[in-house]
Amino acid sequence: MASLKGPGAAEKHDGSKLRVGIVHARWNTTMIEALVEGSKKALKSQGVKEENIVVESVPGSYELPLAVQRFYAASQVQATTSAVAGGVASVASGIGDLLGGSASQTDLQGSLQPKAPEQESDAGLKHAFDAVIAIGVLIKGETMHFEYIAEAVTHGLMRVQLDTGVPVIFGLLTVLTEEQGLARAGLPGGSGKEAKGHNHGEDWGNAAVELGIKRRLWA
Ligand code: DLZ
Secondary structure, three states, X not given: OOOOOOOOOOOOOOOOOOOEEEEXXXXXXXXXXXXXXXXXXXXXXOOOOHHHEEEEEEOOHHHHHHHHHHHHHHHHHHHHXXXXXXXXXXXXXXXXXXXXXXXXXXXXXXXXXOOOHHHOOOOOOOOOOOEEEEEEEEEOOOOOHXXXXXXXXXXXXXXXXXXXXXXXXXXXXXXXXXHHHHHHEOOOOOOOOOOOOOEHHHHHHHHHHHHHHHHHHHO
C-alpha cells in the first residue's frame, strides 16, 4: 500500500551526465555515514557515476551553509579552468593546423567555446555541480543550542541555493532523540513511527538527480 507520507515513488531520470557534491557534517558519525551511503546508493541507481560524486566533510552542521557555498564555487572555478585549458590546447592545435593549412577560422573559434556538459567525457565530468546535498544530524540536547543551529542552517542552506541557483538538497535531520536519528538513517535501534528504518539519504539522492535534471531544463 502506498504510504501517506514521503515523496512517493522516485521519478526515474538519467543521471549519467550529472556531477553531484555531497557536503556532510561529522557530528553523529554513525548516522552520517549511513545517510551519505544512502544518498550515494540512490544517486548511482539513477545513473550518476561514482567518479562524478564528490564528497567533502566539515566538523558540524553549523558549518554546512558556508561549506556548500564554497564547495560549489570551487567546482565552478574548476570547470572554468578546465574549459580554458581545453580551449588553449585546442587553439594550440588549431594554430598548428592553420600553419599546416588545414583549419578554418570557424574551427578555431569553435574550439574556444566551453564544452557543454553533454560533450564532456563520461569519466570524471568537469562542469560545476548540478546539485549539492548537505547532510547533518542535529540531536536535541538540554539547551537551546539545537533550535538556534537548526534554524540558522536551514535558512543558510536556502540562501545558498537561491543565491547560486544550484539545488541544495536539505539533508539535515533535526531529531529529538538518538533513536529517531537511527530510524531515519535506516539503522537498527531506531524508535518512533519510522522505527522500521527508511534511510532518508536515499530520498536526498533521488531529489538531487531530479532537481539536477530539471534545473537544466529550466535554464
Ligand atoms: C556543538 C554541537 C552540538 C552540541 N551538537 C551538534 C549536533 O548534534 N550535530 C551537529 O552537526 N553539530 C553539533 N555541534 C557542532 C556545531 O554544529 C558546530 O560544528 C560547532 O558549534 C562549531 O561551529
